Amino acid sequence: MEDVSKSSDRVLKTTEIVSSGVDRAQSSINRIGSSIRQIAEAPIPTLPGPEVAISMNDMAQGIVKIAETASMVSEVAQEAAGQEENGTTVVEQAVNQIGNIGVGTDRVGTAIERY
Numbered sequence: 001m002e003d004v005s006k007s008s009d010r011v012l013k014t015t016e017i018v019s020s021g022v023d024r025a026q027s028s029i030n031r032i033g034s035s036i037r038q039i040a041e042a043p044i045p046t047l048p049g050p051e052v053a054i055s056m057n058d059m060a061q062g063i064v065k066i067a068e069t070a071s072m073v074s075e076v077a078q079e080a081a082g083q084e085e086n087g088t089t090v091v092e093q094a095v096n097q098i099g100n101i102g103v104g105t106d107r108v109g110t111a112i113e114r115y
Contacts, residue, residue: 014076021073025066032062 035055 014079017076021069025069028062028065032059035059
């Protein structure tokens with residue numbers, strides 16, 4: 001039962017890490033969207049070259065962050081899947097042990113009835 005609890009805790013922590021990574025990716029996506037809107041909505045004459053370059057650089061950095069975050073989320077998700085499989089195995093083992101206890105109890109009951 002302790003193994004089930006530990007596996008459950010690991011899966012929960014991994015889920016929290018994945019959720020945090022998704023939140024960071026969403027934040028980066030929102031910043032990129034804001035930069036794209038700024039460029040798209042600004043009249044060409046009022047947006048000087050350096051501002052365009054800065055906005056493009058911000059978008060490029062945002063895209064790199066999204067890629068890094070997506071990679072991290074993927075790794076954590078794979079780890080979570082592995083932990084889920086381990087957790088499932090532990091639960092199955094616990095269920096089997098409970099079944100074995102049931103079989104043993106039945107045998108004891110049968111033996112008592114014979115006497």
